[in-house]
Ligand code: SRM
Ligand SMILES: Cc1cc2nc3c(=O)[nH]c(=O)nc-3n(C[C@H](O)[C@H](O)[C@H](O)COP(=O)(O)OP(=O)(O)OC[C@H]3O[C@@H](n4cnc5c(N)ncnc54)[C@H](O)[C@@H]3O)c2cc1C
């Protein structure tokens with residue numbers, strides 16, 4: 001793993017998200033609680049909705065286009081919908097968000 | 111031969127260590143104990159009860175002179191150690207040297223003082239020792255004394271509560287959004303804040319300190335916040351954190367990181383020097399609570415006695431020592447995958463409990479109001495117990511492995527007797543309960559005897575719950591449709607309870623109304639956010655994260671994730687300059703589609719999210735503002751050309767439309783609101799199918815409400831007639847405010863009207879002139895906050911919401 005420092009946790013509003021541009025495509029970085037961050041691919045498997053624009057509740061996000069709900073932890077669609085979004089390892093340390101760069105490049109190569 | 115042991119610091123950790131050492135072998139060492147404070151070991155934790163007056167200093171001394179004498183400990187209290195000479199193996203105190211064979215650092219930590227201008231003024235103190243405590247006690251003896259505490263953590267709140275108990279007027283200033291954010295989540299933080307406010311303590315969250323201001327006497331006079339607020343005070347207590355006290359160890363050349371490095375045996379980088387307590391760093395961890403320090407004390411004593419032992423850092427739990435604030439927090443709430451929450455709330459008792467589960471284990475627990483089971487949960491956290499078997503009933507604790515579920519009636523049961531249930535007729539809970547007990551056993555007879563729920567009917571749900579509560583199983587309330595799976599209450603009930611219980615924040619609603627999830631979902635959050643801002647426009651701050659993306663980004667999201675941008679054209683009137691600016695913007699941002707909408711304005715479709723602030727800035731510069739084409743708020747006021755041009759026009763319909771749009775724009779409403787103003791009954795502005803439609807006639811204005819031309823099509827009903835333009839405006843504004851205050855989220859006016867009836871609305875908007883004026887006034891108060899262009903605001907302060915967090919495209923490719 002190679003941890004890349006991408007931003008301060010406070011750069012993302014509580015229960016909000018921001019987009020991280022990577023060679024593997026856009027990644028949505030979520031902050032569901034004061035000091036947690038999760039990173040998921042920013043494309044909804046249903047019809048490509050930008051998950052970073054969804055409403056964040058608990059450790060879940062609701063897609064803005066047709067309200068599918070995804071777990072931020074596993075990327076799995078919740079309830080009756082079926083699908084999964086790629087997730088990327090993220091750590092929060094001393095108020096900074098770190099993302100696993102290897103996972104980003106690996107997805108890219110694959 | 112007895113070896114010489116020197117201990118620097120007579121605090122919580124070294125006191126416990128000495129007990130273990132002497133119990134193990136009283137002859138092993140000849141001990142000298144230094145302490146910078148002019149006294150020996152006392153229970154520092156208990157300073158808070160001393161401050162609040164529940165204990166005296168004598169009660170909290172752990173080791174008195176007799177104890178040191180009996181155990182042959184030479185004490186050098188009130189003497190600071192200034193250096194350690196490791197080559198000669200001597201400790202240098204202010205009054206002379208002492209040689210050592212083994213040396214222990216137990217220097218604790220120093221309070222961190224934020225270097226604000228004025229932080230070194232007399233009257234600015236920390237909260238660490240007996241001297242600080244005494245300053246606060248002395249303040250309490252002065253009538254009318256005021257104090258400010260910076261820091262809403264454990265220490266700050268204990269200081270605040272202690273001073274308040276002594277009659278001091280205390281304000282707590284906390285930089286984060288809720289109190290004790292390291293230990294508590296928002297809901298528990300809300301309950302804690304409320305308990306403190308009940309004790310008369312003022313609490314300011316999300317508040318940034320800027321400067322400490324001196325008075326004429328050179329002492330602290332006030333704290334100034336960065337928004338310019340001045341909080342006058344005679345004493346300022348800073349309780350914002352601690353830093354390990356490592357200077358001495360560092361000068362002596364020991365390995366020091368954030369604290370003095372120790373291994374599992376509590377030995378530093380020098381084999382003859384050991385350390386423990388808040389001054390150490392073990393395996394990257396620092397310490398701020400006593401439980402692990404006691405473990406360290408035992409290990410260190412064992413190491414000195416040659417007994418094998420090792421220190422293992424365990425989870426800690428926290429309790430706040432403020433009488434009446436019963437809270438408990440343990441374990442970890444952050445940073446791990448696969449976590450689930452179990453939440454329990456009992457609004458009637460002010461109880462909140464939350465467990466964080468990871469797989470089959472509890473990893474964190476917060477509770478407020480009823481912390482009896484804290485220790486039980488804590489032991490499961492420490493032991494990593496597999497809880498899958500008892501998961502369903504886990505939250506009820508060890509005694510309750512039978513599993514009653516949360517009581518949906520709890521919120522109503524908790525209401526005081528004087529809480530207003532029926533707003534229309536001013537009927538409170540006590541009156542209704544009395545009537546039920548007096549024999550009114552169903553809704554119709556209650557309506558007849560008390561008038562409750564006899565008018566608009568939005569309180570029917572609550573009245574039925576009162577019937578159920580009072581009559582028990584004898585009454586079966588018809589099942590009402592709750593907002594969503596997060597709670598058991600209907601929209602109407604939630605609205606009424608927000609008003610009658612004066613709930614002014616989302617965590618307050620979640621807690622007091624028994625939400626079953628930590629922070630709602632995409633269905634209830636936007637509704638609750640709207641209800642709060644409609645009811646408390648000045649107090650509640652709109653929460654963008656509780657809004658659908660369109661309202662958060664002030665543009666309509668498209669199927670491909672781009673956005674549409676639609677500036678306002680007041681009453682459908684535009685100018686060549688505006689049209690040029692729109693054309694320029696369309697060129698500059700390569701807008702794929704430019705469309706004239708059904709709402710008499712122009713839509714720029716397909717703008718990239720990142721470009722939004724830029725295109726808005728260009729449109730703002732040409733004098734245009736957001737058209738709110740995305741909002742549950744005022745959309746358009748469609749007009750016709752009216753008396754200025756049309757040969758049939760009876761009044762200035764265009765002018766009235768523009769006036770109405772300028773008054774109403776920016777307001778949030780339960781669903782979108784569209785208006786039309788036609789200059790004559792030919793009705794070219796299609797006014798008779800709008801939410802509010804005005805048709806001009808010779809004698810004045812006919813005001814219709816509750817039209818629809820979307821999924822349903824419906825003609826407006828006549829609200830009333832107005833002789834003057836001003837009266838037409840007042841009727842419109844009063845109608846919209848009544849709708850804002852009462853309708854269910856996502857009911858258009860026609861749906862709401864069908865529930866409450868036109869008569870009910872007319873009584874308040876048309877017949878009762880005082881009520882009309884009051885509605886207009888409340889609308890204006892709300893508009894003092896919301897009649898602003900969100901585009902201009904976002905260009906100025908929220909730009910980075912639209913930009914990517916970071917761009918790794920280059921890095922990741924390497
Ligand atoms: C742009 C426009 C169509 C056009 O090209 O003319 C439009 C576009 C949308 N309308 Fe509309 N409506 C537009 C005029 C209308 C009208 C006619 C009017 O306003 O004169 C109606 C019927 C009257 C009414 O309001 O009911 C109308 C009834 C609806 C409805 C049904 C509402 C209802 O209560 O029945 C929806 C769905 C909703 O709001 O939940 C809707 C929703 C939408 C949304 C926001 C769909 C969505 O949620 O994403 C469309 C956004 C498209 C986009 O990507 O930007 N639109 N929509 C019109 C913008 C008017 C403006 O200037 O603000
Ligand atoms: C008001 C208050 C309430 C608290 N409540 C709780 C609670 O409820 N629960 C909990 O777990 N923890 C609580 N704590 C924290 C707890 O008190 C500390 O974790 C604990 O006291 C640390 O012990 P220590 O021995 O490392 O340091 P200390 O107890 O601070 O002792 C260090 C001593 O070393 C002396 N010293 C430092 N440098 C020198 C030197 N160069 N020469 C001579 N002497 C020196 C200092 O004067 C001090 O007396 C509270 C703290 C405070 C201030």
Ligand code: SF4
Pocket residue numbers: none
């Ligand atoms: S009628 Fe309105 S909601 Fe339907 S496709 Fe057209 S713009 Fe979209």
Ligand code: FES
Pocket residue numbers: 044045046047048049063064065066067068
């Ligand atoms: S694109 Fe996400 S739910 Fe349809």
